[in-house]
Amino acid sequence: MTFFFWTCFFFLSLLAAHVLGLQCYSCDGESNCLEPQVCQEHQDRCRTTVMTTLTRSGISTYYHKDCDMSGKANNSISYLSNNQVVFLAEEHCERELCNEHAPNVLDVLLARGRPPNLLHCHSCSSADETCFNTSLAQMRCSRPGEQCVDITSFTAPEEFLQDELHIKGCGELSHCQEPLGFHNRNSFYLITCCDSSLCNKETRDYKASPLPLNGVTCYSCEGNFSQGCAPDDITQVQCQGLMNQCLEASGIDGVSGRSSIVKGCASSSWCDSPYTSIYKNLGALHTRCCTGKLCNGQIIDKTTLKPSARSQASHNPTAQPVLLSASLLLWVAFLLCSESC
Template structure:
């Protein structure tokens, strides 16, 4: 009897060891993956991408031609639903991204996409840098396609040598997390600003620029990259903070394109400190660790570092931010040539 009991215990132990040695079934999220054309496949999301996304690009030209492109895949954890609609002198553009958090939740939807104009929606001033209508003051109006839309202005500055297709300035309609904000960030490489409001044509006047904001007496460390390229002690600068961007900020995580250990430092509006997911949304960082403080140069990587003083405005180096916003990428890569 005792021998049988020992045999059973030995067998149980071996079964437990064998089970522990078996490869574990992956619990990673699975999402539908579709490019701009072709059939969808199923992809397993990498670590840090625990959301499925559906991004819709819709374009209507002045002559009546239309284009709709839908892209599906994985998204970094922390992103939220967002949308933007705007018009230029020749076209109306709608960009919408929705996210969800369970297997294959971004399945193709047979329902038609929203069309312009909306009913009982706001009317907003609209322009874009793709045709320099914002810079030249050729402001039009746009009836928002969705009842939840607000009027918005979005600014992304990284270089004075950006090509005309880069939407440095956009006014129109949309919905973003934590808007009306202001959602502001700047360092010596990038200026990002987003503001929204809830009544028709509530945004007007000249386009927002970094120099439009007065200095606020705070100075913060500035860099974008990792510890050896972009955010090394030798490459880190100090920037003079402006306007509502009165907190020093640091976010570190795995960048969708640049890999782990990617860090962003600069000045932010308090909204960034209260909503850590903004680093995921605007910098494509998976599960970022964020830090805010209010003392001069308090976002230093090391206390003994002696950063050089940098310029207060955007530098000539193109920021990865310009390539990290899927909505912005769609306006560049999917718009057909004029006259096509």
């Protein structure tokens, strides 16, 4: 009888956990916090973001844990800001309460026998407005495999300080073998990586001095059908630089859980990467890129959107491929740095 009782209790617990949804540790603070939270229906991953700042007076670490969506993996970057070194690392996992542990940059910094051939990279950040200086600071990367990175992100019109982001430094960013770019009427993103010391020396202000037009025209919009991507809200945009393909993507907004759409110009490397999901915070993402004037007009109503992340289709790996890439929520990084740097 006792065995039967505990067996039933065990299976009922599993059933309750399935009904409630995935659980992840979710909190913010200066310690590796362990507070469980039930994720929303559209969230099927756990995330840990750790920001460590190194100054002459010591080392401080800030932890952010939460639920997240599929299509994202692990990434890291380090850069100089306000006379300190900022290390940002983000990890994702998909098991129950799997984000217990957090990446520890001290293990890397204090390791003995660091190889002598680590890259030196130019470094700057929006927080101290140094990225347009003709004389950029330099930093030494901390791990083999890191590249020199250059990241530009801004929205138009700019609503908040963190809407414009510039970072140069060392990092391990996925799908960064070629420059990654996307823009539409509302936003601009450009990510480049290179493998030789001090190769990230570009100081161009892409807002004041845009890339040259490439002759391609695409539809542009962001949002759902009640705001931003209704037929009357869709505009046309002339594409810049390497962004010579038209992109349209539909997914689930990570905050509201509602269907969302993005249209604009993209590089071929961006089309093959997860950065639409990263920068637009979309899960269960379906992306389509095409070549030709105004070819990104197929997603025109809600019936074309993919189902939510916990639908039957999303549990079938053949029905919805998982994007094998890394995630860096750079707007989170800048927000954290603005608050604590």
